[in-house]
Every structure is written in structure tokens, then in C-alpha cells.
Amino acid sequence: ILGGYEARPHLRPYMASLQLDGQHVCGGFLIAEQWVLSAAHCTEGTNGKLFQVLLGAHSLSEPEPHKRLYRVRTQIAHPGSNIHNNRDDLLLLQLEEKAELNAHVKVLPFQREDRDVEADTMCEVAGWGTITHSGRRPDKLQQVERPVISRELCNHRTRHDQTITEKMMCTDSRKKDTCKGDSGGPLVCNGVAEGVVTAGSRVCGNYKKPAIYTRIAPYAAWIDGVMASAAG
Numbered sequence: 001i002l003g004g005y006e007a008r009p010h011l012r013p014y015m016a017s018l019q020l021d022g023q024h025v026c027g028g029f030l031i032a033e034q035w036v037l038s039a040a041h042c043t044e045g046t047n048g049k050l051f052q053v054l055l056g057a058h059s060l061s062e063p064e065p066h067k068r069l070y071r072v073r074t075q076i077a078h079p080g081s082n083i084h085n086n087r088d089d090l091l092l093l094q095l096e097e098k099a100e101l102n103a104h105v106k107v108l109p110f111q112r113e114d115r116d117v118e119a120d121t122m123c124e125v126a127g128w129g130t131i132t133h134s135g136r137r138p139d140k141l142q143q144v145e146r147p148v149i150s151r152e153l154c155n156h157r158t159r160h161d162q163t164i165t166e167k168m169m170c171t172d173s174r175k176k177d178t179c180k181g182d183s184g185g186p187l188v189c190n191g192v193a194e195g196v197v198t199a200g201s202r203v204c205g206n207y208k209k210p211a212i213y214t215r216i217a218p219y220a221a222w223i224d225g226v227m228a229s230a231a232g
């Protein structure tokens with residue numbers, strides 16, 4: 001997160017850190033006791049290795065009472081996701097066991113009504129992604145408030161030039177923005193997860209490249225289907 005600030009500890013008990021060999025790679029969030037939603041592009045370069053999911057954390061390094069690392073039973077990328085564009089950039093992770101829910105570990109409801117969030121709506125996004133252009137990584141969860149911008153503006157020739165589909169949404173990226181390692185985290189508007197951070201043009205803090213999110217509502221049926229079929 002560029003231009004943000006340290007989150008109040010455990011005010012976002014749904015936040016997950018997707019880790020490989022103890023290193024934070026991407027964000028994610030708890031959508032059910034045994035399921036985390038993140039971004040498919042986070043699996044780039046992992047050579048099919050499974051993530052581990054850290055829940056209940058504020059600091060990535062310090063011991064905290066409700067912090068717990070979960071193994072992943074299965075990772076399911078949306079069948080439409082690919083490395084060439086940001087379309088269908090969603091990843092579902094089934095934990096080896098149900099997460100122990102408590103004050104620091106909670107499920108975040110996601111939007112199921114497929115209607116655009118109005119432009120200028122202030123939303124918030126949090127993550128352990130880089131906090132400087134030089135790529136400094138924070139130890140503690142950061143957050144920032146960002147206004148939604150219209151798809152029309154986001155699709156302008158000088159911005160993302162007609163690549164933003166009706167299954168995506170954008171927020172202003174002037175100075176305050178998502179950045180590397182924030183992918184997979186939720187864009188929360190009025191307490192509901194409306195979007196999942198995607199890398200887009202992999203540029204941060206430049207108003208010409210607004211932040212892009214995969215809207216969740218259009219994928220509610222896919223998410224429910226995967227969770228139901230894996231329920232076993």
C-alpha cells in the first residue's frame with residue numbers, strides 16, 4: 001500500500017497473508033471458515049507450490065496470540081484467468097481445516113448483487129504490499145481509503161484504454177494506491193467486499209493507471225459452486 005498508514009490491529013480480522021517459505025507474497029481474505037479468496041496471478045512463478053495462509057495477524061514477524069499459519073488443501077484458479085490479462089483474476093484456497101474463528105479471525109461477506117459501486121464512493125483497501133516505490137515491505141498491515149472512479153474514466157485512452165470489463169472496477173491511484181503484494185486483498189465499501197485487488201499495469205501511485213479490482217458479485221455463483229463441490 002503506497003501513501004497509507006498502519007491499520008488498527010485486528011480491525012480487519014478477515015485479512016490473510018498468502019506465504020511461500022515464510023515470505024508474504026499476496027493478500028487474501030476469509031470468505032468462509034475453510035475458504036480464502038485471493039488473486040490467480042499470485043500463483044505466477046510459484047511452480048505449482050501451495051501457499052500457506054496466515055490468519056489473525058497484524059505483524060508478519062512478531063508473535064501474536066491469535067496468529068496462525070494454515071496449510072492449504074487445494075488452490076483453485078478461475079478457469080478464465082491467465083498471465084496475459086487481468087480477466088477472471090480470482091483464486092480460491094481451501095484450508096486444510098476450518099479456521100478457528102475469534103475476535104481476530106472472522107469471515108468478511110462479499111457483495112452478491114451485481115451492480116456497480118457508484119463513482120466517488122470511498123472504499124478501503126489493506127495489505128502487506130510494498131509501501132515505497134523502491135519496494136520496501138512493511139511488517140504491519142497497512143490500509144488506505146480510495147474513491148471509486150467510473151469505468152468510463154478508467155477506460156479512457158490515457159488510462160487503461162478500454163481494457164476494464166464490466167467484471168472489473170477501479171479506484172483513483174493518485175499517490176495513494178495498492179502495490180506489489182497487495183494483490184488478492186479485498187476492496188471494502190460500506191463494510192462489504194466489492195472487489196479483489198489485481199495487479200493491472202503493475203504500476204503504483206500513478207494517477208494515469210488507476211488501481212483495478214476484480215468485482216466479486218459476477219463470480220458469486222462460481223465461488224459458491226467451488227465451495228459446494230469441494231465440501232465433500
Ligand SMILES: CC(C)CC(=O)Nc1cccc(-c2cccc(CN)c2)c1
Binds near residue numbers: 044173180183201205
Ligand atoms: C506474483 C505476483 C506478486 C507478481 C506481481 O503481482 N507483481 C507486481 C509488481 C508490481 C506491482 C504490482 C501491483 C499489485 C497490485 C496493484 C498494483 C497497481 N496498483 C500493482 C504487482
